[in-house]
Amino acid sequence: MFLLVGLLLLGGVAPEAASPEPSGRVALLPIAGDERLFVRLAAELRAQRFVVVELPDEGGGAAPDVDAALRATGAEAALRVESSPEAVRVWIANAATGKHIFRQVVPEQREGLDRAIVALWTVELLRASAFAPRPVVVSAPPTVAAPAGIALAVAPAVAFSPGGLGPSWHLMLGARWQAVAHGGLELVVLLPVVPLRLVRPGGAALLSMGLLGVGVYASTRPSAARLSAQVAAGAALLAMRATGDAADTFAGQT
Secondary structure, three states: OOOHHHHHHHHHHOOOOOOOOOEEEEEEEEOOHHHHHHHHHHHHHHHHOOOEEEEEOOOOOOOOHHHHHHHHOOOOEEEEEEEEEOOEEEEEEEEOOOOEEEEEEEOOOOOOOOOHHHHHHHHHHHHHHHHOOOOOOOOOOOOOOOOEEEEEEEEEEEOOOOOOOEEEEEEEEEEEEEEOOOOEEEEEEEEEEEOOEEEEEEEEEEEEEEEEEEEEEEEOOOOOOOOOEEEEEEEEEEEEEEEEEEEEOOOOOO
16 A cells, blocks of 8 residues: 555656757748648647748738748748649748758549648658758678688598408698688698507407608699689608507517
């Protein structure tokens, strides 16, 4: 109960939200022969937070000019509408963006368009005139940095020997330096992961092998190409460690 009362008291002293800023001053020229549309349009503009400057109907045969209305009132925009059963015409001049808009709508029915629809359509045209065209900025394509010319590789590998040793698992570390467009130097290291077990009548042995190789390579295409054929030649140093578990008639040795 106390919590509910406290919330009600807090709600009673909450500050009111600030009213939105006006959208701008609009000089509205008289609409000859349709006072009801003029009133409806002025009300729609005020509902959209525009400050309406109503210009009097001075009579005469000359049609009012939106640019002259801008100069006379100092408003941000001027609006003129002509309505008849044959067509509805709208002229808009926006001083901030320099835009001049003219639109004409021919109603499908002889009775003309609904005044509410005409007022909404006109206000939307006025809002569209407030958007100034943005300059198109063409930026230079990003500069792609040249490759450093060095590549590193980590991968599993399998080694085997046709002289009687089966396959053994290794971890391969590789490094490559592109000295020229179609070739360079490379380094390959094989580190033993799982030793190879070799069984013979005299006993069993665990073999661990490591390899260090260096050489040159050549490719049919530059390194940036998606596919290329390569050939390499070099020298390698092979290190092998064997731990023997001999039978009774033999002596084990590492």
